Amino acid sequence: MSLAREADPDVEITRLDAASYSAGMLGVTTSPSLFAEDKVVVVDGVEQGPDDLFADVQAYLPAPAPGVVLVLRHGGGVRGKKTLDALRAAKVPEVTCDAVTSDADKTAFVMAELKRAGRRADAGAVRALVDAVGSDLRELAASCAQLVADTTGMIGVEAVERYYGGRIEATGFRVADAAIAGDAGQAVALLRHALATGLDPVPIVAALATKLRTLAKVGATRSKGQGALRELGLAPWQVDRALRELRTWTPEGLAAAIGAVAAADAEVKGEGRDPQFAVERAVLRVAAASRD
Structure with missing residues (x-):
């Protein structure tokens, strides 16, 4: 959309939420305006759309409106596959955006x-x-x-x-940072605040796991020199921070912490009765392991 604005500051941009789509909306938003201005129509969350959306897209495909750029954002999954296949068969440009998670x-x-x-x-x-x-x-x-x-x-x-x-x-990484540092009191205080403000236990456990994986990778590689550390795919500041944090960790403590977080991961994803208790116990175990 920024490129469209650069090309034409007056371009009309319309966003549609697929989850609330009603039959005929695509035809209305792509119809020519009174002064024949160019348009960009973005449909977000196509995978959540109703059958009416898929029918309208397939009906629109053989004769797209002139001067209109239609962008369909599909978040993955099998819903709408027939429509996606029709778009691909028509050689509509497709851009794959891999999830950015690290x-x-x-x-x-x-x-x-x-x-x-x-x-x-x-x-x-x-x-x-x-x-x-x-x-x-x-x-x-x-x-x-x-x-x-x-x-x-x-x-x-x-x-x-x-x-x-x-x-x-209130983020999981602040909780993880405190636990990794061995500050159990701060970690639990941040954890309870995060949970009280609506943060789910799952991303908190994920943050703990990410931090521990980073420590494990850096710890296993540091003896091989800076070249090997650069090949880990981590930002320099992440490597530097991990090296500092590893000063208070032993291999046995790191293994114990990873085991505790793995157990908590299973519990918060359905194997336990109390996800909040599971994540708090994991935080305490990680903090304790950093001193082992």
Whole structure:
């Protein structure tokens, strides 16, 4: 859409939510305007759409409206497969967007967004932003745009915490950071706050697992030199942080913590009766293991 705006600042952009789609909406939004202006129509969450949407897309396909760019965003799954197959058979351009899940990819995304805007952020600020809003790339991009618009110069941790501090405090990675550091009291306090504000236990356990995997990878590779560490696919600041954190960990403690988090992962995904108790127990076990 930004490219469309660059090409024509007056282009009409319409977004449709597939989940609330009604029959005929596509025809209405793609119909020529009074002054024949170009249009961009984006349908989000096609996989959640009703049969009416799929029927309208297939009816539209043989004769698309001139001057209209129709973007269909499908989040995966089998729903709408017949329509997707019809689009592919018609050689409609398809862009595959792999999910960005790792911290390294999110960090790279933030840095690219800021670079495109002609701005920079220090490593701590990038990490804080990823911790706060990194679960959704659109939200992460919007956060970058806000920081660019509302700050000047190098973006530091202070600016990120000013805008997103409350969210940072409630993220799974803050819980994980405290547990990895062996600060059981802080970890549990952050955990209870996160749960009280609606954070699900599953991403908290995932954050613990991610942190421990990073420690395990760096710990197993550090004796092989900097070249091997660079091949891990981690950002330099992640490697540096892991090396610092490993000073309080033994291989036995790390193995115990990984086992505790693996057990909690199964419990919060249905094998246990109380997901919140399971994640709190895992946090305490990780904190204790860091001193073993």
